[in-house]
Amino acid sequence: MKRTWEEIDEKIQRGSVVVITAEEMTDLAACRGVREACRRVDVVTTGTFSPMCSSGVLLNTGHHTPRLNYRQAWLDGVPAYAGLAAVDLYLGATSQRDETGPSEYGGGHVIEKLVAGGSIHLRAEGHGTDCYPGRSAEPRFILDELKDAILLNPRNCYQNYNVAVNAYSEKILHTYMGPLLPDLRNAAYSCAGQLSPLLNDPEYRTIGIGSRIFLGGGEGYVTFRGTQHCPDAERTRGGVPTGGAGTLFLTGDLKGMSPEYLRGVSIRGYGVSLAVGVGMAIPVLDEEMARFTSVSDGEIPAPVVDYSADYPGMSGRVLGMTDYGELRSGEIILRGRKVRTVSLSSYAGARKISEKLKAMINRGSFRLAKPSAPIS
Amino acid sequence: MVSRSVMLGFPRKCVSDPVISDLVKGCGIEVNILRARIDPSEEGRMLARLRGPEEVIENGLSMLRERGVEISYPESSFIWQEARCVHCGACAGICPSGAFTICPETFMVGFDMSGCILCDLCIEVCYYGAIQSVEDYIGGCRK
Ligand code: SF4
Ligand code: SF4
Numbered sequence: 001m002k003r004t005w006e007e008i009d010e011k012i013q014r015g016s017v018v019v020i021t022a023e024e025m026t027d028l029a030a031c032r033g034v035r036e037a038c039r040r041v042d043v044v045t046t047g048t049f050s051p052m053c054s055s056g057v058l059l060n061t062g063h064h065t066p067r068l069n070y071r072q073a074w075l076d077g078v079p080a081y082a083g084l085a086a087v088d089l090y091l092g093a094t095s096q097r098d099e100t101g102p103s104e105y106g107g108g109h110v111i112e113k114l115v116a117g118g119s120i121h122l123r124a125e126g127h128g129t130d131c132y133p134g135r136s137a138e139p140r141f142i143l144d145e146l147k148d149a150i151l152l153n154p155r156n157c158y159q160n161y162n163v164a165v166n167a168y169s170e171k172i173l174h175t176y177m178g179p180l181l182p183d184l185r186n187a188a189y190s191c192a193g194q195l196s197p198l199l200n201d202p203e204y205r206t207i208g209i210g211s212r213i214f215l216g217g218g219e220g221y222v223t224f225r226g227t228q229h230c231p232d233a234e235r236t237r238g239g240v241p242t243g244g245a246g247t248l249f250l251t252g253d254l255k256g257m258s259p260e261y262l263r264g265v266s267i268r269g270y271g272v273s274l275a276v277g278v279g280m281a282i283p284v285l286d287e288e289m290a291r292f293t294s295v296s297d298g299e300i301p302a303p304v305v306d307y308s309a310d311y312p313g314m315s316g317r318v319l320g321m322t323d324y325g326e327l328r329s330g331e332i333i334l335r336g337r338k339v340r341t342v343s344l345s346s347y348a349g350a351r352k353i354s355e356k357l358k359a360m361i362n363r364g365s366f367r368l369a370k371p372s373a374p375i376s
Numbered sequence: 377m378v379s380r381s382v383m384l385g386f387p388r389k390c391v392s393d394p395v396i397s398d399l400v401k402g403c404g405i406e407v408n409i410l411r412a413r414i415d416p417s418e419e420g421r422m423l424a425r426l427r428g429p430e431e432v433i434e435n436g437l438s439m440l441r442e443r444g445v446e447i448s449y450p451e452s453s454f455i456w457q458e459a460r461c462v463h464c465g466a467c468a469g470i471c472p473s474g475a476f477t478i479c480p481e482t483f484m485v486g487f488d489m490s491g492c493i494l495c496d497l498c499i500e501v502c503y504y505g506a507i508q509s510v511e512d513y514i515g516g517c518r519k
Contacts, residue, residue, distance in 0.1 A: 049464075179470065340470070343464055348482065
């Protein structure tokens, strides 16, 4: 049984496509078998909602009178990167208002505020040259007044990730994985498991450069492989990476996104970031794709890593392996002891996105786009 | 049997009064002291979880009040703004008392203050500013 991208697209246009979420696909394949699931289902939707630090916005404010070439800029006091053409700025999600230490407000919050329609204060400075005589400006603007606002995330959707614990330190560790209690008292993870986009297409057969996606409540695209993309990571026999592997570079128009799916976060003792909601639709082209999309939490391994010494020291050591079935049960067994798990990624949010994308495809308002090149 | 978390404030005059042992021995209430700072020369504060039949706890609390102990309920220590909650479950994963829980079917987080022991771990673990200390909430420290 095979189907083509074109056949699926035609079905979407005719309104006869069969689309289910990755969770429903897991259940369907478990009770009817992969072959039958493949026969019945055209498209499987996935989702994830989690802090993704390598995110940001590229803004173009339009020109000033007299002309000003931004050399330094702050948005609501948060430093943005101005080493681009005259009135282009890049604001990274982890840029902080208070540069002296971890802060409560930063790039992620400015992005959330922008997309929520809030008014942002820009302070920009230039050198004053013959063609760009301006030296400074302090305008306020809202999203609609910007010429361009493009979400530009160089590393999102990590395909699998560490489970963080504190094995050796006697103090609470304040990490980007949240507080880690001494003596292995908790384990933090951040992955939507069976709902996660790249875990439903582990070999990047359908997600590639040019894939259209649900991004931050609007529409976006996979524009390239993400930074640190590592397709050669070790895998299970089913093809699932046993630790961090693929990543995606995502882009989309901020105008049209929603603060429901772009949320500034502040992580005590670490800094700030942006939680991003992403959803991808995976065409069930053949039985292999049906098998991939029916992956269950129990089949996705996750490495447990110590964040008191091994992670900061780059030791590469893995304390043990667990899987997302156990993680989501609330408890894992580590060194013969029960350890409570803490999720940083919102499974409820991932599920909501997969449902939303399913509804959009059913309505015909979201069309799949075949990649123009693979990301590997 | 009910369990209730209370914050007890001891003015200087009753710091040396053995009110807690009277609560345990005299009233038969189980007292679990979660946090305390009491210095005989100053005022003291104690966060405790009381367990016992409801009327017995009520009687015990009136006894404390009569002896000058100020009683407040830790409901006021932080605020959960459900509208800002993304249901990541991080608070439920760290909450030692079961006040924050995650539903195994919907993966939505629920909150029941009655068991809270005011450890404040949930405030730290919530990246989304959905759990804020009253001071921050009132002070509007978040934009
Ligand atoms: S940690 Fe915050 S956002 Fe996450 S479930 Fe708890 S209250 Fe909601
Ligand atoms: S302060 Fe928060 S984490 Fe601590 S017991 Fe209360 S609800 Fe749970």
